[in-house]
């Protein structure tokens with residue numbers, strides 16, 4: 001064990017200062033990727049890291065790397081991090097804890113005057129949530145070679161703003177190539193975003209892996225018409241069709257045991273007027289399951305269900321898959337490191353599987369990867385009420401410090 005101590009108050013205070021950027025009336029945070037608010041959060045993080053003696057570099061997809069030098073600068077770095085972008089009505093800890101826990105490790109090692117052989121990188125990955133640009137885990141995805149940099153830079157939001165233009169506008173279109181360098185190990189600390197740890201009174205989740213997820217954009221074409229004069233029998237109502245499809249995919253989820261989680265989270269209607277029969281509806285599907293084969297089978301069932309409704313209603317249908325994240329199993333050596341660190345620190349812990357996706361899922365394709373979970377209140381996340389305890393965040397950061405130090409010495 002290294003003789004350094006995490007500062008609980010400093011870690012909590014950093015969260016509260018960061019939470020002011022994009023604070024929402026309901027006590028949460030709304031900080032969409034590559035907005036001015038995301039820029040302000042990145043700038044705050046970069047300033048803190050520079051104060052802590054880190055050298056900061058930015059790659060071409062906007063990933064930010066704050067490096068604490070090691071005694072052997074030629075050695076492949078040990079890496080930690082997460083994301084600072086949030087859901088539109090998100091919380092103060094999802095992603096942010098992983099970034100600030102990494103910074104706290106740097107600060108605590110500095111306080112203790114401890115040098116590591118390997119450099120330590122604390123990373124902010126671009127657009128993990130995919131709430132604005134619809135893919136999700138974008139920065140870490142390009143970093144590991146999932147999709148091309150050009151395609152990611154060309155992605156646009158609903159207003160037609162591209163990732164490339166927004167990166168340039170906020171000053172985070174970095175010069176560094178994306179990925180392509182060796183990483184000795186990657187560890188990410190994150191709130192569980194589920195109820196298990198809190199309900200069992202356990203502080204540390206030793207994360208074994210994460211379920212797979214696929215996202216789709218479904219476009220249903222109908223025909224605009226007058227709400228007062230177009231007879232019900234002559235309508236091609238795109239929103240009604242979409243509603244029936246959403247109900248059908250929800251039923252697909254319950255047909256599979258243990259059923260997956262399928263969500264239609266966003267919808268847009270054209271022209272979106274109370275007295276015009278909708279001519280077009282576009283909605284998203286987020287489908288997840290721990291088993292890749294079941295995920296694929298669910299995909300087929302959903303497509304068939306939507307096609308049957310489209311056929312019956314005379315509603316031309318287009319289903320585009322916008323992401324495909326396979327289930328991942330983290331490296332057993334990293335899982336053991338997390339479990340051993342929790343044990344050495346005398347912290348209650350249990351193995352756990354992640355229902356949420358994380359940047360660590362991408363990093364697991366290019367480095368030995370592990371994750372550390374801490375409880376969040378009632379398991380609530382992607383919600384302004386998301387909350388965590390200072391002592392749990394500190395415990396997670398302490399485990400993170402031990403595993404990073406272990407791997408930085410190996």
Ligand code: HGY
Pocket residue numbers: 128129136355356357358
């Ligand atoms: O959606 C997810 O799983 C992550 O919280 N972005």
Ligand code: MN
Pocket residue numbers: 083094095128190357358
């Ligand atoms: Mn997250």
Ligand code: MN
Pocket residue numbers: 094129382
């Ligand atoms: Mn999230």
